[in-house]
Amino acid sequence: xxxxxxxxxxxxxxxxxxxxxxxxxxxxxxxxxxxxxxxxxxxxxxxxxxxxxxxxxxxxxxxxxxxxxxxxxxxxxxxxxxxxxxxxxxxxxxxxxxxxxxxxxxxxxxxxxxxxxxxxxxxxxxxxxxxxxxxxxxxxxxxxxxxxxxxxxxxxxxxxxxxxxxxxxxxxxxxxxxxxxxxxxxxxxxxxxxxxxxxxxxxxxxxxxxxxxxxxxxxxxxxxxxxxxxxxxxxxxxxxxxxxxxxxxxxxxxxxxxxxxxxxxxxxxxxxxxxxxxxxxxxxxxxxxxxxxxxxxxxxxxxxxxxxxxxxxxxxxxxxxxxxxxxxxxxxxxxxxxxxxxxxxxxxxxxxxxxxxxxxxxxxxxxxxxxxxxxxxxxxxxxxxxxxxxxxxxxxxxxxxxxxxxxxxxxxxxxxxxxxxxxxxxxxxxxxxxxxxxxxxxxxxxxxxxxxxxxxxxxxxxxxxxxxxxxxxxxxxxxxxxxxxxxxxxxxxxxxxxxxxxxxxxxxxxxxxxxxxxxxxxxxxxxxxxxxxxxxxxxxxxxxxxxxxxxxxxxxxxxxxxxxxxxxxxxxxxxxxxxxxxxxxxxxxxxxxxxxxxxxxxxxxxxxxxxxxxxxxxxxxx
Amino acid sequence: xxxxxxxxxxxxxxxxxxxxxxxxxxxxxxxxxxxxxxxxxxxxxxxxxxxxxxxxxxxxxxxxxxxxxxxxxxxxxxxxxxxxxxxxxxxxxxxxxxxxxxxxxxxxxxxxxxxxxxxxxxxxxxxxxxxxxxxxxxxxxxxxxxxxxxxxxxxxxxxxxxxxxxxxxxxxxxxxxxxxxxxxxxxxxxxxxxxxxxxxxxxxxxxxxxxxxxxxxxxxxxxxxxxxxxxxxxxxxxxxxxxxxxxxx
Numbered sequence: 056x057x058x059x060x061x062x063x064x065x066x067x068x069x070x071x072x073x074x075x076x077x078x079x080x081x082x083x084x085x086x087x088x089x090x091x092x093x094x095x096x097x098x099x100x101x102x103x104x105x106x107x108x109x110x111x112x113x114x115x116x117x118x119x120x121x122x123x124x125x126x127x128x129x130x131x132x133x134x135x136x137x138x139x140x141x142x143x144x145x146x147x148x149x150x151x152x153x154x155x156x157x158x159x160x161x162x163x164x165x166x167x168x169x170x171x172x173x174x175x176x177x178x179x180x181x182x183x184x185x186x187x188x189x190x191x192x193x194x195x196x197x198x199x200x201x202x203x204x205x206x207x208x209x210x211x212x213x214x215x216x217x218x219x220x221x222x223x224x225x226x227x228x229x230x231x232x233x234x235x236x237x238x239x240x241x242x243x244x245x246x247x248x249x250x251x252x253x254x255x256x257x258x259x260x261x262x263x264x265x266x267x268x269x270x271x272x273x274x275x276x277x278x279x280x281x282x283x284x285x286x287x288x289x290x291x292x293x294x295x296x297x298x299x300x301x302x303x304x305x306x307x308x309x310x311x312x313x314x315x316x317x318x319x320x321x322x323x324x325x326x327x328x329x330x331x332x333x334x335x336x337x338x339x340x341x342x343x344x345x346x347x348x349x350x351x352x353x354x355x356x357x358x359x360x361x362x363x364x365x366x367x368x369x370x371x372x373x374x375x376x377x378x379x380x381x382x383x384x385x386x387x388x389x390x391x392x393x394x395x396x397x398x399x400x401x402x403x404x405x406x407x408x409x410x411x412x413x414x415x416x417x418x419x420x421x422x423x424x425x426x427x428x429x430x431x432x433x434x435x436x437x438x439x440x441x442x443x444x445x446x447x448x449x450x451x452x453x454x455x456x457x458x459x460x461x462x463x464x465x466x467x468x469x470x471x472x473x474x475x476x477x478x479x480x481x482x483x484x485x486x487x488x489x490x491x492x493x494x495x496x497x498x499x500x501x502x503x504x505x506x507x508x509x510x511x512x513x514x515x516x517x518x519x520x521x522x523x524x525x526x527x528x529x530x531x532x533x534x535x536x537x538x539x540x541x542x543x544x545x546x547x548x549x550x551x552x553x554x555x556x557x558x559x560x561x562x563x564x565x566x567x568x569x570x571x572x573x574x575x576x577x578x579x580x581x582x583x584x585x586x587x588x589x590x591x592x593x594x595x596x597x598x599x600x601x602x603x604x605x606x607x608x609x610x611x612x613x614x615x616x617x618x619x620x621x622x623x624x625x626x627x628x629x630x631x632x633x634x635x636x637x638x639x640x641x642x643x644x645x646x647x648x649x650x651x652x653x654x655x656x657x658x659x660x661x662x663x664x665x666x667x668x669x670x671x672x673x674x675x676x677x
Numbered sequence: 678x679x680x681x682x683x684x685x686x687x688x689x690x691x692x693x694x695x696x697x698x699x700x701x702x703x704x705x706x707x708x709x710x711x712x713x714x715x716x717x718x719x720x721x722x723x724x725x726x727x728x729x730x731x732x733x734x735x736x737x738x739x740x741x742x743x744x745x746x747x748x749x750x751x752x753x754x755x756x757x758x759x760x761x762x763x764x765x766x767x768x769x770x771x772x773x774x775x776x777x778x779x780x781x782x783x784x785x786x787x788x789x790x791x792x793x794x795x796x797x798x799x800x801x802x803x804x805x806x807x808x809x810x811x812x813x814x815x816x817x818x819x820x821x822x823x824x825x826x827x828x829x830x831x832x833x834x835x836x837x838x839x840x841x842x843x844x845x846x847x848x849x850x851x852x853x854x855x856x857x858x859x860x861x862x863x864x865x866x867x868x869x870x871x872x873x874x875x876x877x878x879x880x881x882x883x884x885x886x887x888x889x890x891x892x893x894x895x896x897x898x899x900x901x902x903x904x905x906x907x908x909x910x911x912x913x914x915x916x917x918x919x920x921x922x923x924x925x926x
């Protein structure tokens with residue numbers, strides 16, 4: 056029996072981004088002794104990278120907005136594959152979640168009458184995104200972090216101890232969940248600093264680990280995004296859905312190489328920026344898909360009028376959902392009309408006065424100036440698609456965020472369903488808050504309903520410890536950095552923005568080989584803050600999740616949202632009724648079809664029949 | 678475009694360490710963090726460094742480059758000549774954990790000592806009304822990415838361990854100012870700035886503002902205005918006399 060530090064809590068939250076922190080706040084406010092376990096320092100999570108804003112139908116700028124309109128936009132954005140109940144809850148509860156942030160101390164940009172200002176974004180019918188310049192994610196994470204501190208101060212006042220009911224374990228990585236008799240019993244992991252192991256005993260675990268972007272070469276995601284929660288859930292016996300849907304954000308930086316993939320916020324387009332090719336043409340007018348023809352302007356004059364008069368003009372096509380814009384950019388570059396470094400031009404300099412650009416897009420101005428020597432008030436930016444977000448994730452109950460494993464919950468990017476096949480910009484931050492809160496509540500109510508707590512067996516601890524130490528046992532094995540680079544290249548080239556059967560087959564073959572080689576990884580040095588060892592452990596998760604993506608993508612023979620197939624370019628109404636569900640069978644990923652639950656009638660009635668005909672089968676409409 | 682760059686990187690832990698020499702490939706457009714990552718991938722797989730976003734937004738990769746407090750991800754290699762030796766060391770004010778990683782828990786301790794936002798009791802969520810011009814002052818301070826470079830550079834604590842207990846440091850004195858200037862915060866923060874958080878120890882040398890990667894005017898817009906509010910209350914003879922005559926408590 057290896058020596059491990061032990062802690063006992065009511066609820067464990069894995070991940071300290073927006074979803075994890077909101078879940079922890081809720082669990083603690085329901086009286087649960089709660090721990091947050093996070094890979095980075097507290098307050099550094101990937102949520103800080105979110106720029107544009109939080110979508111919530113508050114109607115502060117255009118009073119015609121309502122949750123029903125937001126629901127419609129979300130379903131359209133996801134091409135109707137969304138879990139409609141999640142989309143409904145999300146649209147209904149987002150405004151309360153944003154207002155609540157103000158009570159925690161958030162300072163959003165304001166309208167003239169002192170309310171929270173809202174900006175336009177792709178796929179949203181009205182100005183809907185609450186924002187702080189272009190650093191909304193930072194505001195969100197800092198606000199939640201400070202709320203947690205304030206709860207800890209309350210505990211200090213009451214118990215003389217800050218961490219009585221809510222404790223953050225930072226720079227701590229969970230390597231395995233412990234499941235005993237079919238329900239969650241705890242989690243096992245290591246301190247980055249010392250490499251020492253810790254066992255957490257807890258009847259409920261909330262996964263809030265974010266995404267999987269680090270399996271791709273060009274990505275806006277940070278090192279933490281290695282699909283940990285997705286893999287932990289699979290290994291614990293839960294199911295993943297929609298894993299074939301990956302969002303490539305249309306505008307990532309393309310130059311210099313070292314910053315390739317870093318995000319350029321959609322607000323640039325929301326605030327008037329346009330996309331041009333080397334022929335100086337606003338090419339997005341050529342890429343308006345049939346389903347959106349009545350909503351988007353087909354000429355520059357109308358598109359430009361929309362910024363000041365939204366009631367009488369259609370939207371500019373630069374504000375189509377992200378999947379459409381990313382594909383368009385990809386096509387322009389392939390056709391030889393790309394910019395010098397393989398992107399297209401995104402220009403706001405000819406559209407807004409310099410002062411206005413600096414005020415509305417300060418961090419973009421800063422980022423380009425410092426990293427690329429480009430002054431965005433005077434020059435266009437070069438941009439191209441970058442792996443940004445995974446729509447797929449743990450299959451959960453919409454109301455409680457519970458997975459199919461007792462005691463296991465998931466919220467935020469690691470959960471699946473809410474965004475269907477494509478997420479709208481701004482719907483991520485609101486998703487974190489709405490379902491973070493619901494997961495905290497769901498976990499608290501699960502724990503309260505237990506008559507006895509599960510216990511962790513010594514055997515489970517020994518097994519987890521052995522797995523985590525394996526990379527130190529082998530000598531002269533593979534270098535984890537080399538393996539990681541090969542994985543990223545394979546996923547980028549073969550399961551990227553445009554897919555075809557033969558390439559995905561090849562990806563699966565390569566993944567098999569990588570999996571084999573990963574058995575004999577070896578790392579140098581010792582356990583204290585050793586990034587080589589950390590990567591070796593993360594690779595196990597990346598390989599598993601990549602296999603889910605490739606297998607599901609191979610099976611879905613249609614194109615929809617974040618899944619585009621060269622060999623099956625059309626969207627199929629029959630496929631809309633099917634979800635692909637991944638589960639783990641030993642070391643093998645199984646993918647099975649599962650029927651979608653039909654959309655509730657009163658929600659269907661929010662759409663015109665003519666629009667529904669574009670997505671649904673005649674049988675569903677009859 | 679590529680060349681072999683010369684690096685000296687501090688390696689060691691809390692028991693001691695030394696600068697280690699490396700020669701490593703440098704390509705066009707790269708930043709210092711890229712080079713550190715290349716070292717990890719090719720020569721020193723267990724070289725410890727903290728980083729996250731690689732875009733200057735999370736404030737994780739703080740260190741000292743040729744003695745200057747900087748973010749590794751925002752320091753471009755093109756700012757150095759090709760034959761220059763680039764020395765990378767951990768932040769000096771905080772205890773070393775390993776290589777470039779330091780123990781920054783001091784900052785989390787200080788964050789907890791500042792009373793949180795205190796909203797008016799009678800205001801329901803959704804009823805908050807504030808003007809843009811009024812929120813902008815605190816918004817500037819909320820741009821802070823908590824890289825702690827200002828804390829690292831501040832001479833009050835950089836070589837004075839004994840001041841750490843009494844002094845919150847520029848980042849957290851700025852937090853006090855941010856709350857003091859929040860249009861709806863109801864708590865009084867002026868006395869505690871001086872008495873509990875050590876505002877008086879700051880002698881406005883502006884080093885913190887100079888190293889701030891977000892270019893926040895920490896001294897001019899946060900610390901000096903706070904000092905003025907303290908001075909108004911504490912040292913204004915009329916206020917002093919008023920306080921003597923009409924004790925508030």
